[in-house]
Amino acid sequence: MLDALNRHLVQPLIAAKRRSRHLRHYRHLSQTQFDPPELVRARQLSMLQVQLRHAFATVPFYRRSWAAAGVHPDDVKSLDDLRHFPIVTKTDVRKHAAEMLSEAYRGKKLRTKTTSGSTGVPLVIQLDERGAQWKAGCVLRADEWSGWRLGQRVAKVWGNPEYRHFGLKGRLSNHFVDRAIYLDTIGLTDARIREFVAAVRRHRPGLVFGHAHSLYMLACVLNKSGITDIRPNGCISTAMPLHDYQRKAIEQALGVPVTNRYGCEEVSLIACQCERHKGLHVAAESVYVEVKGEGLTGPLLVTDLSNFAMPLIRYQIGDVATLSGTPCECGRGLPLLEKVEGRDADYVVTPSGSLISGISLTENFAVLIKGAAQVQLIQETLTHLRVRMVRDPIFDAESERQVRELVLKTFGPTMTYDLEYLDVIPQEPSGKYRFCVSKVSAEYLKGLSA
Numbered sequence: 375m376l377d378a379l380n381r382h383l384v385q386p387l388i389a390a391k392r393r394s395r396h397l398r399h400y401r402h403l404s405q406t407q408f409d410p411p412e413l414v415r416a417r418q419l420s421m422l423q424v425q426l427r428h429a430f431a432t433v434p435f436y437r438r439s440w441a442a443a444g445v446h447p448d449d450v451k452s453l454d455d456l457r458h459f460p461i462v463t464k465t466d467v468r469k470h471a472a473e474m475l476s477e478a479y480r481g482k483k484l485r486t487k488t489t490s491g492s493t494g495v496p497l498v499i500q501l502d503e504r505g506a507q508w509k510a511g512c513v514l515r516a517d518e519w520s521g522w523r524l525g526q527r528v529a530k531v532w533g534n535p536e537y538r539h540f541g542l543k544g545r546l547s548n549h550f551v552d553r554a555i556y557l558d559t560i561g562l563t564d565a566r567i568r569e570f571v572a573a574v575r576r577h578r579p580g581l582v583f584g585h586a587h588s589l590y591m592l593a594c595v596l597n598k599s600g601i602t603d604i605r606p607n608g609c610i611s612t613a614m615p616l617h618d619y620q621r622k623a624i625e626q627a628l629g630v631p632v633t634n635r636y637g638c639e640e641v642s643l644i645a646c647q648c649e650r651h652k653g654l655h656v657a658a659e660s661v662y663v664e665v666k667g668e669g670l671t672g673p674l675l676v677t678d679l680s681n682f683a684m685p686l687i688r689y690q691i692g693d694v695a696t697l698s699g700t701p702c703e704c705g706r707g708l709p710l711l712e713k714v715e716g717r718d719a720d721y722v723v724t725p726s727g728s729l730i731s732g733i734s735l736t737e738n739f740a741v742l743i744k745g746a747a748q749v750q751l752i753q754e755t756l757t758h759l760r761v762r763m764v765r766d767p768i769f770d771a772e773s774e775r776q777v778r779e780l781v782l783k784t785f786g787p788t789m790t791y792d793l794e795y796l797d798v799i800p801q802e803p804s805g806k807y808r809f810c811v812s813k814v815s816a817e818y819l820k821g822l823s824a
């Protein structure tokens with residue numbers, strides 16, 4: 375009853391007050407998702423052509439790099455023609471951020487997104503309001519593939535405080551608009567997990583949402599305690615690979631299939647599993663994806679079709695994906711990714727015995743340390759950490775002090791650390807980055823699931 379009221383009354387009112395068209399977009403996108411693949415591709419092509427012309431006309435970075443490469447937007451008559459355009463790396467975005475902004479959006483209010491991306495490289499991305507609303511519509515549509523319905527409560531297992539609203543106004547918005555319950559994955563303790571479980575039991579959310587490793591940990595606690603009355607309509611795992619043993623534990627704990635999702639802060643949602651859970655449907659109205667090279671598997675390149683303030687075109691995100699050759703049985707015309715091998719990160723155990731999500735941790739290190747170009751954390755023992763860092767020229771004594779403070783604040787005074795400077799953080803043989811490795815947390819987590 376309350377859920378329906380929220381869906382049909384509260385959400386539209388809030389959207390109207392915020393002058394956001396995202397609900398309208400969501401309804402439109404929900405209708406067009408079953409259009410045939412040819413129609414989806416034709417729409418993508420025309421969106422791509424618009425984006426390329428816009429970027430050429432108003433973004434100095436592309437004007438320069440495309441001229442150097444001898445390509446022009448008018449050359450693009452099919453989606454495959456994009457292959458001739460240069461690839462944009464994270465280093466490009468870091469170095470040329472100002473030059474990548476569209477002149478058409480100068481002085482306009484933009485949303486700023488700060489992220490460590492998917493490889494521990496800190497980046498700042500600007501997103502225009504129209505694009506943000508369109509993307510929000512795409513996310514809502516994909517949220518519902520999990521079984522959750524707009525209007526139902528959400529439980530989030532997440533460690534990024536920007537997702538959480540503070541203060542009285544923030545708390546009200548959280549309660550009535552986002553309808554979210556949070557488990558902060560920075561400084562996780564048994565007591566906090568139990569408190570969260572109590573809140574979930576009280577509020578009965580329709581969706582449990584979080585990083586794969588955090589959902590797994592929650593599942594271990596539920597399974598171990600024999601709690602079987604938490605039954606959301608859906609569960610979405612995101613931001614990192616979902617391993618099979620994790621999926622099994624989560625499905626046992628929540629009694630619902632896990633929906634695997636892939637996205638990043640730079641372009642928002644990229645792809646998400648539907649109710650069939652076979653491959654991930656690309657959010658084709660928001661992004662165009664390809665893989666580098668000739669085969670179906672390779673480094674993933676994303677072109678943002680909906681952000682015109684700072685267009686990302688053939689942006690190499692740092693993950694490896696496999697395109698699917700077969701359509702999905704669900705009948706949606708949106709293209710499929712068979713799988714994504716993204717970044718992986720362990721939990722870290724603090725000397726006092728609480729757990730910290732590796733993703734949230736490296737995000738903090740990459741974003742908060744001045745001049746940190748890329749970060750990897752390795753926990754050697756319960757009280758010793760190796761902080762591996764690629765530096766920018768602006769990295770200095772102040773940055774070293776920030777590292778010291780962050781280690782102290784996060785782990786307490788008994789954690790020691792070495793700071794290592796590298797030219798590049800090595801990738802795993804699979805092409806994945808592991809940017810938080812703990813040699814002690816596996817034992818600790820085993821204790822949780824036993």
Ligand SMILES: [Zn+2]
Nearest residue numbers: 648650702704
């Ligand atoms: Zn499907």
